[in-house]
Amino acid sequence: MNIGELARAADTKAETIRYYERIGLLPAPPRTPGNYRDYSAEHVSRLAFTRRARDLGFSIDQIRTLLDLADQKEQSCKAVDAIAREHLTEVKRKLADLGALRRELESLIGQCRHGTIAECRILEALAPDAASSARA
Amino acid sequence: MNIGELARAADTKAETIRYYERIGLLPAPPRTPGNYRDYSAEHVSRLAFTRRARDLGFSIDQIRTLLDLADQKEQSCKAVDAIAREHLTEVKRKLADLGALRRELESLIGQCRHGTIAECRILEALAPDAASSARA
DNA sequence: TATAAACCTTGTAGTAGCTACAAGGTCAAG
DNA sequence: CTTGACCTTGTAGCTACTACAAGGTTTATA
Numbered sequence: 455m456n457i458g459e460l461a462r463a464a465d466t467k468a469e470t471i472r473y474y475e476r477i478g479l480l481p482a483p484p485r486t487p488g489n490y491r492d493y494s495a496e497h498v499s500r501l502a503f504t505r506r507a508r509d510l511g512f513s514i515d516q517i518r519t520l521l522d523l524a525d526q527k528e529q530s531c532k533a534v535d536a537i538a539r540e541h542l543t544e545v546k547r548k549l550a551d552l553g554a555l556r557r558e559l560e561s562l563i564g565q566c567r568h569g570t571i572a573e574c575r576i577l578e579a580l581a582p583d584a585a586s587s588a589r590a
Numbered sequence: 591m592n593i594g595e596l597a598r599a600a601d602t603k604a605e606t607i608r609y610y611e612r613i614g615l616l617p618a619p620p621r622t623p624g625n626y627r628d629y630s631a632e633h634v635s636r637l638a639f640t641r642r643a644r645d646l647g648f649s650i651d652q653i654r655t656l657l658d659l660a661d662q663k664e665q666s667c668k669a670v671d672a673i674a675r676e677h678l679t680e681v682k683r684k685l686a687d688l689g690a691l692r693r694e695l696e697s698l699i700g701q702c703r704h705g706t707i708a709e710c711r712i713l714e715a716l717a718p719d720a721a722s723s724a725r726a
Numbered sequence: 727t728a729t730a731a732a733c734c735t736t737g738t739a740g741t742a743g744c745t746a747c748a749a750g751g752t753c754a755a756g
Numbered sequence: 757c758t759t760g761a762c763c764t765t766g767t768a769g770c771t772a773c774t775a776c777a778a779g780g781t782t783t784a785t786a
Binding site: 510511523526531535539545553555556558560562568569571572577 | 635639643659660665668670671684708712
């Protein structure tokens with residue numbers, strides 16, 4: 455299976471696959487006589503795992519660790535759980551930040567009086583102490 | 591006022607200020623005889639505006655436009671309002687995405703049975719069709 | 727058999743928004 | 757007059773790709 459076929463199988467781009475190989479996330483496959491990469495089913499599942507984890511927002515480094523862990527069948531899954539929880543915490547933090555941001559933006563927009571730039575409340579609100587740039 | 595003072599005044603790093611100058615976001619100030627940048631109050635408020643807008647998640651390009659608009663006092667503030675609304679829409683989209691992500695992660699973590707890697711539900715759930723990498 | 731289209735190869739540079747150096751110049755204090 | 761804290765430029769690094777250029781391979785068709 456060549457790189458284009460793998461790309462279609464795992465819903466990725468060929469360039470991304472080469473990138474993953476370069477950074478050591480996906481093992482380099484054997485080559486055909488014509489120097490094409492020749493992938494197996496193992497590559498497909500490893501790449502599919504990676505893509506799914508990326509969709510869920512795990513970083514490349516976290517995925518690298520997860521893939522390493524996945525190969526140690528006898529170990530406890532504590533470390534896996536820890537990575538997932540760590541990521542969840544991060545997602546919750548971002549949610550809180552974005553929620554606050556949303557409220558701020560809505561308040562900003564709510565102040566618009568549809569007048570001229572000179573009396574624009576949005577620009578005023580953006581200039582914290584509003585010394586000059588929006589009023590000078 | 592030199593770059594360090596401006597940095598403290600606008601809660602930024604000197605390197606960031608130089609970067610903003612390089613990309614044309616902050617106008618290049620005059621220089622002292624010793625070739626130090628020499629900033630005025632106008633620079634402080636422009637930078638403060640920029641930082642505030644960055645904190646609210648506006649892109650550098652959006653800020654560039656906002657700063658341009660802020661100088662056209664007679665124009666209507668429609669364009670300003672449009673940029674803010676566009677950004678709010680984007681923030682809402684991200685909130686929805688992150689919310690969905692959070693639910694997925696919570697469900698993932700809720701499945702953990704604290705056993706071995708071989709029976710790890712998190713890893714299983716991450717491998718979409720779970721062909722081999724997590725089970726082979 | 728020729729040739730063109732559709733693939734593949736490598737390497738490099740670009741994206742956003744900074745941040746972190748290195749190697750050197752300037753300035754204020756003691 | 758030296759020490760240390762500043763400043764200068766230029767370049768490379770960060771994340772996770774994406775896009776291209778210049779060339780080689782394979783496959784289909786005329």
